[in-house]
Amino acid sequence: MRRIRVIGIGPGDPDQVTLEAVAAMHSVDWFVVADKGPDDPLLAARQELLTRHVGSGAQVVAVRDPERDRADPADYRGAVSDWHEARAEAYEQVILERPGDVGFLVWGDPAFYDSTIRIVERVLARGRVEAEWDVIPGISSLQLLAARHRIVLHEIGQPITVTTARKLRESVAAGADNVLVMLSARIDLDGLDDWHIW
Incomplete structure (x- = not known):
């Protein structure tokens, strides 16, 4: 059975990627990344990180990130739910089109204010993609802040x-x-x- 790996890659410095995350990156066949437009600096940063830890041959599929409706702040949860569903549909389509194990690269730690875990759950709940999946933790911005300022949180x-x-x-x-x-x-x-x- 194929695998989906949600990989925390830290706050941006390639030196802050854990050994577990590097091993997970090497264990997948290709990566899905959100493409937020032609000026998306995070797309290039992910590619640079992959080149450093996996090599220049890392296969990346950039999926255009659907727009989130920000018109009604009172319906924030509904707008985010709709956005998650649109992302799940887009990721599902890409996963169905390509064989092999797939990695999702997540800034910081996937457990802190990131949607990727919820979106992978939605993809699998839809029933068209069958996969085992796991989550690899990453260094969060909170941990980095504490370390750089030499403080306890x-x-x-x-x-x-x-x-x-x-x-x-x-x-x-x-x-x-x-x-x-x-x-x-x-x-x-x-x-x-x-x-x-x-």
């Missing part, structure tokens, strides 16, 4: 909250005072002047 005996920039205010209002924020291209830090922000 939590206070002694205290919890941490991992959230998005979009949900930061809600988390703080609910009492979270040790917050790790991801997906933060634009973040409003007003009112947090007395916080330590890294």
